[in-house]
Amino acid sequence: MEKLISEFSSGLFFWQTIIFVTLIFLLRKYAWKPILDTVNEREKSIRDSLNSAKEAKKEMENMQAENKKILQEARAESDAMVNQAKQSGKELIEKAKSEARSEAEKILTQARSSIENEKRAAMNEIKNQVADLSIEIASKVLEQELDKDKNHQDYIDKLLNEKKFN
């Protein structure tokens, strides 16, 4: 310890302290302050950029979600529209079918009834003709009978043949 003190170099201590303190002040002005300021500024700008990037990402996510929602809505709407169109088309077809069916039925019924009528009219005509014919034949037969019994049958046959040709 005594040697340490006797060996102590006050000159070195003097210069060391002066140089060191001067160096602190010089470096503070010309190096540390600009370096630390720049580093802080840079860190701040990095932090800000990161934050804004995060915000932008969030915004984009929101937008995407919104887009998705809109898309879904649009799809649902179009689906509904298509379904509705399908439904109404089906209904239309169904209606047209039934209408057509009923129309056909109607026409058929009408045709049937008119056939029936025609048939009836024809029958009546036939009946009338048959009646007239019968009456004619009968009167002719009777006339023949009156003339000659023998030829009755022949005559009737002849008449009938005549009628057949008609």
Place this chain on the structure above:
Amino acid sequence: MLVFASFTYALEEEKEQTLQEEITEYIYHHVQDSHDFSLFSTKDKKTGEKKYYGFPLPVILVDDGVKFFMSSKLDHGKKVVESSGKYYKLYHGKIYETNSEGYISYDEKGKVTNARPLDLSITKSVFSILLVSILMFYLFRSLARSYNDNNQIAKGVGRFFEPIVIYIRDEIAIPSIGEEKHKKYMSFLLTLFFFIWFLNLLGLSPLGVNATGNIAVTFGLALVTFLITNLTANKTYWKHIFWMPGVPVWLKPLLAPIELLGVFIKPFSLMIRLYANILAGHIVLYSLIGLIFIFKNLVGSSLSLVLVFFISIIEVLVALLQAYIFTLLSALYFGFAVQEDDH
């Protein structure tokens, strides 16, 4: 072979003694500060005279006015220098005032009784400190400038040092002192860290500088820490020293002197720690290098060489570690000085 070896050993025993002495002397001289910047020396085998290679440094003495001359005039203590009517001589690394013949007188304990002028010479250590300071100024100035030219991104060698600057801020200053108060200490902490680190590394270079292993230098560093701690301390700090809160009243007066002693012990420990670590490292390294010459055989010398290699690597680590510890502890002391009473 073995017999032969022991025979030569016996022959060289006397010579070896002187070699050991020479190595011891060499180490002693090396860890001391010097007035010259000598790079190496040779010894004339016949005359035993040493020849030094290097360059002289200015000697500045304050003794009834300022005396200035180059250290080459002292010629490693062989010559007496006359400067404005007074005579000076270098003796065991120190400059003494003598008569014109260079007479050195001793007391009964063998201590030199000659008067010593105030020696403000630019010694080897001062020169290294200046060199490191200029280097640091250039380095960090260029780092600061490179930001302007390169859009806030460090360029060149500054790229290596910028993360260290940020590390000191984020891992030393802010955790020890606190987010809002660390700023005013940053200049000191950064300068301190790089100053010690660079000086330690310079000490490991073959230039043979030993600035941080000199107690005057570490005393200067610790003194600045001490002054900053106590000059920036707040009320809470002094209250903790003189009237410790949270302990029984009768204990408070007992704690005060201990705490007051702690104020001085803290920077004192900083001073001793750095000094002792670097000095011990240098002595170990030089002793191991000396061992290479003492062994003088393939096995022993190469073993020493391997040891020197490993110790050198450890010393590089120690150079950084000691700078880190000094800076961290300084920051912690500043932290104690400015912390608010919150417990």
